[in-house]
Amino acid sequence: MPMASLFPRLPSEPPLDLSSRRRLLESMASRGSSEVAALVIPGFLVWAMSRYGSVASMLAWWAGFALFTLVLIDRRRRFRADLAARGDAAADRWEPVFQRLAVLNGLCWTMPVFLTLRVPSYEFKLLLYLVIAAVIASAATFLAPLPGVFFRFFAACFGPLVVAVVWMFPTRWPFILPLTLLYGVVICRHAGGTRRFVWQQFALERERAELAERYRGARDRAEHALAEKDRFLSTASHDLRQPVHAMGMLVEAALARNQDEGLAPVLQDVRRAARSLTGMFDALLDLSRIEAGTSAASRVAVPVRELFDDAATVFGGDAAARGLVVRRHLPRRHEAAVAGDPTLVRQVVFNLLQNALRYTQRGGVLLGVRSRADQWRIEVWDTGSGVAAEDRGRIYSPFFRGPEARSRVTTGHGLGLAVVARSAELMSAGYGFSSEPGRGSCFWIELPKTEAVPPPAATGVYGRVRSLAGRCLLVEDDPQVGPAWLGLLATWGATARLARDRAQALQCLDAGFDPDVILCDQRLAGGDSGFDVLKTLLARCPRAHGAMVSGELDTPELTEAEDEGYLVFRKPVEPDVLHAVLSRWLPTAPSPGDSGPGA
Known part of the structure; x- marks a missing residue:
């Protein structure tokens, strides 16, 4: 052989x-x-x-x-x-x-x-x-x-x-020789089995090494993709916040100058829509940071009434276009407020409302809140198709879509309820649902009760009279935001000058413009750092007040500015907050009744 x-x-x-x-x-x-x-x-x-x-x-x-x-x-x-x-x-x-x-x-x-x-x-x-x-x-x-x-x-x-x-x-070799040869065959077969076993061990080690290498490669690619996503969100947030920021200022200026009482409700709706859009940007970025583990879920007072108002503003138009009604039910004797992360609570309510509207063909959706011991239960009722018994255990699974969604064309990819479950877990909140097939469903989340935070006192921003005086230097390179700043400050009575970069800002000072307030964007044309420009301008104008304005959230320059005690406004800036700050930094107008145009 x-x-x-x-x-x-x-x-x-x-x-x-x-x-x-x-x-x-x-x-x-x-x-x-x-x-x-x-x-x-x-x-x-x-x-x-x-x-x-x-x-x-x-x-x-x-x-x-x-x-x-x-x-x-x-x-x-x-x-x-x-x-x-x-x-x-x-x-x-x-x-x-x-x-x-x-x-x-x-x-x-x-x-x-x-x-x-x-x-x-x-x-x-x-x-x-x-x-x-x-x-x-x-x-x-x-x-x-x-x-x-x-x-x-x-x-x-x-x-x-x-x-x-x-x-x-x-005399005995005819018996011993076959046994010896048989023993040799057995030893060779045994050696072959040993060799195959060792080869399998090396093959497994190579496979483990390859899997480990692929895992490291996948991890590196995932980390790179996550970093790219964060950079994209940061850049997209900055670019998207600019027109929203400009729109908010233009709406406030229009409200202050409006003489038509019939137009006021329309402008108020536009203002609410702009603020809702701002909240959506903030929620997207905050949720991304929480999921990435760079920040933990906070626990602050979230007013349920404002939350329901925002949800109705965002989804009310789409519901009305489909012949559906979005109703709200709030306690009459108490102002409901829950303790949770504002971004996550908003995400839960919006996803539940969107999911309810997606599976409801007629009737409507009810946003409600009810007291349960020391918890507020936020509920979203619908008159849709309901959840089949065999799907109840999978309803919160990622990418799961019910039979109705698979049988007809609907938007979405089955992630809304999975995000609801993840958001509730991040806040350690209870969640669940009840459903009757063919009659509708009720999805809910329970959060601790807390005292409602009273709304800030009115600052007189939306009146028609000018309430401020003084001079403001704006360093802003966006062609939409800059004119909007000028229009709003002019409505409030302040004299404003606009510069696109460091050179134009210094030209304004050289021309004799002596500002009381300097507001500087962080990302400027030509690659200038807004914080460096602000410190240069304040060194030339030691009596002036200064603040940073940026559509970015987390940058080393903004962190440094806050650490050094500078005020940092995040775009889109709330006009009432801006007015409150400027009213402390700028002198008031000598004649409240003067309604002439600003410079």
Whole structure:
């Protein structure tokens, strides 16, 4: 039987790489049992031979075997030293050396077979064959992963056993020879199984290494994508806030100048829509930061009435266009306010309302709040299709959509309720639903009660008279925001000048404009840092007040400005907040009744 057929290679088995071969050679070289066996077992055979005749030749064999063992120990020591110096590259140099040593080692073990051919004792000869067979079995276990080493040892050790059977057992060799050959086949099969097992271990290690590398790559890509998303949100927030900021100022200026009482409700609706849009930008960014773990969910008072008003403003138009009604139910005796993160609470209510409208074809949706012990339960009722019994356990799973959503064209991707569940968990809030298929559903979230924060006192911003005087220098490069600033400040009675960058701002000062207040955007044309520009201008105007205005949320420059005590306005700036600050920094108008235009 060919040796290759006894020791087959798996069809998909790749050759061992250099690192794997180095590890196998290192494992073989670290074994001390073979050296111990080479010193002890020959001594035992010499003692057994002494019972049947002269042991001079066996003693010489033992001495030679011991000398070879010392050489083998020295070669292994040198291999380990070379391995420490060259690493995996040492495998190519030392594997042929160990192959030659394996041949010599096998011949050393079978030498007693030829030295004891004339010994008349069958018992000793059987003992000798059994000892060599045990040595071959032991070698098959730890040499098999290196076929070049194992086959040379096996051929040098087993071959002489087979050849000498006829002379060792002249009358019994027809029985012993087949058993010896069968034993050789079994050893080769065992060595093949050992080798396959070791190959599988290396294959698993390579697979684990590849999985770990893919995981690191996926993690790096995810972190890069997250960083890109944050940069995109920051940039998009800045760019989107600019027109919203300008729209808010223009609406406030229009409200202050409006003479048509019939137009006032329309302007008020536009103002609420602009503020709702601002809240959506803030919620998007805040939720992104909370999900990324860069900030924790806060717990402040959130007025339910304002929350429902915003939700009705955002979704009321779409509901009315589809013939649906959005109703609100609030306590009559108490002003409901919940303790939670404003962004997350808003996200929950908006998603629940949007989900209810998506699955409601006729009737309407009710936003309600009811008291339950020390909790307020915010509920969203609908007259839609309801939730089937088999879908109740999956309703909050990401990307899950009910049968009705799958059977007809609807917007959304099945993430709304998953966001509701995640937001509620971030606030440690209870949530759930009840539903009756064909009649509608009620989704709810429970949050702790808290005292409602009273609304800020009116500042007189929306009157038609001018309430401020003084001079303001605006450093703003956006073509929409700049004129809106000028229009609002003119409505309030302040004299304002607009500069796009550091150079224009310094030109205004050189022309004799002495501002009482300097408001500076952070991101300016030409790459100027708004904070550096503000400090330069305040150094020229030491009596002036200064503040930063930016559509960005978290930048090193804004953080530095706040740390140094500067006021930072975040776009879109609430006009009443801006007016309150300017009323402390600017002198009041000498004549409240004067309604002439500002500069």
